[in-house]
Each structure stands twice: as structure tokens, then as C-alpha cells.
Amino acid sequence: MVKSMTGFATETGSFEITSDRYEFSWELRAVNARGLDLRFRLPDGLDGLEAALRRRLSDSVARGSVTLSLRLIRGGGSRGPRLDPAALEAAITLVTAAEAQASERGLLLAPMTAAGLLGLRGVLDTSSDATDPAPLVAALLARLDPLIASFEASRADEGTALRDVLQAQVDAIERLTMEARRMAENRRGNQAEALRAALLRLGEAAPGVEPGRLEQELALIAVRGDLTEELDRLAAHCAAARAHLESAAPVGRKLDFLMQEFNREANTLCSKSQHAPLTRIGLDVKAVIDQMREQVQNVE
Secondary structure, eight states, X not given: OOOBSOXXXXXXXXXXXXXXXXXXXXXXXXXXXXXXXEEEEOOTTOTTHHHHHHHHHHHHOSSEEEEEEEEEEEOSSSOXXXXXXXXXXXXXXXXXXXXXXXXXXXXXXXXXXXXXXXXXXXXXXXXXSOSOOHHHHHHXXXXXXXXXXXXXXXXXXXXXXXXXXXXXXXXXXHHHHHHHHHHHHHHXXXXXXXXXXXXXXXXXXXXXXXXXXHHHHHHHHHXXXXXXXXXXXXXXXXXXXXXXXXXXXXXXXXXXXXXXXXXXXXXHHHHHHOSHHHHHHHHHHHHHHHHHHHHHTTBO
């Protein structure tokens, strides 16, 4: 099944550990990338969570730039969020220094509000008092499956749409290839007549040249202009693309490589055709390949 590298999902909820109540909000998003790039935005003090998340996501995602964010709020228990005086002092110092340096350069920064200060990382402590974060980490991981399922569903839905577009483009290349094959067959008779006429002209222009040598040269010209091999390879590439689009494994890299092979054959078709209608077909094939390449960049 074709999957897109682009996806988005959120999951919110709450749970209790001993007397503490937690509210969580997951956000998982992904965009295109050459390989797999996993990034995490997690609260402090959750040792082991990132490593576990990395393993879980690596099992589901093969390619893409993936960002997983977690917002965790502790409330409704024996204690609420607490202010970290040292972190607050450090934040104020940094903000003051930034404002002073900006002022020296003639820049006017918006005033920092109390809400802005409290939103800085580490100033407001919402972590658990427990020295062992394992129960909290386990509770968060237990609520990760719905997020990943929703994320995978969004990538699969977009992948289905991508597959339909790509299949239509393969159909177009296949139709153009068949049209080129018919045109090449119809051209064969005219080409033979043209070569025989050329042979007669050459024989008259160079009577001292052996006829057998002239025939060999013209035969080589005819072989170089034969498009059977290129058209056969285009047809084979269409079959390979269809097989990839029906595969259950990630196929983005394979399709990307196949686009190069498609383009190589289309270029050869244009250069060898020596026939305006065939050249136009080759250019049409190249146009479809370019459109297809753009879509392939989204496939996992």
C-alpha cells in the first residue's frame, strides 16, 4: 500500500498516577525528506521516553521528517504547577540581556509579559515529585497507540490518492508508448524506401565504392534509428511501476529510481526518432514523467 510521507495527528486525554492528575496532548506531524529524521519536543524529567518513542516510530515510519510534540500539565491532584525561582531568575536575566542588546542596535522588542515568562521552558515546573519517572513514562506510552494509528491513517489516505494519480500517469505513458510503437511500425516502410533511395544516390555519386560497403553503412543507420528496444524498456518500466504501486512495502525510493530510467528512455526516443510526430510523442512522455516525478517525491 502506497503511503504518503506527509501526515498529521493529535491525541489528548488525561490520567491519574497516585494522587496526581495529568492532562496530555500529543501532536505528530511529518513532511517529505530523503531519509528518516525523527525530532521530539518533550517536557524535561521524562527519562527514557524519547528512546521509547524513537523505537515505536521507527517501527511505523520508513521515510520523512517526523516531529512528535508532547504537552503535559499536572493538575487536579495534591499539588499544582510550581514556580522554579532559579529558572525564573535565569530567564529574566536572559530576557533583560536580549532587550539591552536589541536596544543598542536600534531594535524595539515587544515587552515580555508574565505569561510569556511562565511559558519559557523550566520556569513552571509541571513534572511529578516522584524521583522515578517510569510510571509517568509508562502511562504516556500506553496512550501512544491511538496517535500512531491516526497518523498512519492520514498517511494511508493521502497515499491512496497519490497511488491513483500515479497509476493514471503510468496509464498515460503506456498509451503514448503504444502510439509510438504503431507510428514506428508505419514509418518502417517509408524508412526502407528512403534508405534504398539514399543507396542509389550514393552509388551514383561514388561509383568506385563497393555496393556492399554502402549497404552495410545504411544498415547501421537503420539499426541506430530502430526504437524497438527503447519502447520495450518503457513498457517494462510501466509494468514495474504498477508492481511497486501495489506493493505493501515502502516504494518511494524505488519509484524515484524508476523515474530516472523512464526519463533516460524518453530522451533516447526523442534523439533517435528522426521523425517529427515520434519526437512529439517523446516530448509528451517526458512531460508526464516530470509530473510523475513530482508526485513520487511525496511517497514513503
